[in-house]
Amino acid sequence: MAKGMSLSIGLNAVDPKHYGGWAGELNACEADAAEMRGGGTAVRLAWYRGAGAARAGAGAPQVRYRAMPPEAALRTYRLNKAFYDRILAGAGRGEARKEAAASILLISGCQDNQLSADGEVNGLFTGELLRVWKHGAFKGSYPDFHRAIVRRMPPDQTPNYFRAGRPSAAFERQRPFTV
Numbered sequence: 001m002a003k004g005m006s007l008s009i010g011l012n013a014v015d016p017k018h019y020g021g022w023a024g025e026l027n028a029c030e031a032d033a034a035e036m037r038g039g040g041t042a043v044r045l046a047w048y049r050g051a052g053a054a055r056a057g058a059g060a061p062q063v064r065y066r067a068m069p070p071e072a073a074l075r076t077y078r079l080n081k082a083f084y085d086r087i088l089a090g091a092g093r094g095e096a097r098k099e100a101a102a103s104i105l106l107i108s109g110c111q112d113n114q115l116s117a118d119g120e121v122n123g124l125f126t127g128e129l130l131r132v133w134k135h136g137a138f139k140g141s142y143p144d145f146h147r148a149i150v151r152r153m154p155p156d157q158t159p160n161y162f163r164a165g166r167p168s169a170a171f172e173r174q175r176p177f178t179v
Helices: 029-039 070-079 081-088 093-099 124-136 142-152 169-173
Strands: 007-010 046-049 064-066 103-108 160-165
Touching: 007 029, 029 124, 070 081, 103 142, 103 169, 124 142, 142 160, 142 169
Parallel strands: 007 046
Antiparallel strands: 103 160
16 A cells, blocks of 8 residues: 655744854745645645745845845855765765655755745745645646646746656656645
């Protein structure tokens, strides 16, 4: 019998002692995790929201992005260099992705070179995901689900679709969040 697992983590702030005084305050990461835990939908996936916050420049719409400012990232690295260097030196990180015994799909809020927008209740990505999901009324596959979310997003925030572990076309064809 197939088994699904879910891990939902939302961080609306980080410990400023570790991050050199930067608290990374956000509005909606904890709410996103609660939604994906089952507060608004039944889900089987790993869900992490949070990375920090930065605001758009003057004259732009007030968009709050989930990103650590570069100066805070550099300061954090310098304050915790030994800790981060051990992580970066970890052996076998690339092989772990291939060796996972499960079929893993990650549909994330944006590409690696983009930022995700925060919101008052949910982040932009989570809000659009929930609209597409329609309380379970969505009937397509994972690729269909991803494409439907992408169509609702602005061009500067394109959700990613990433595979890891054992490939399974059958898994990808099934309705999202079912086992």
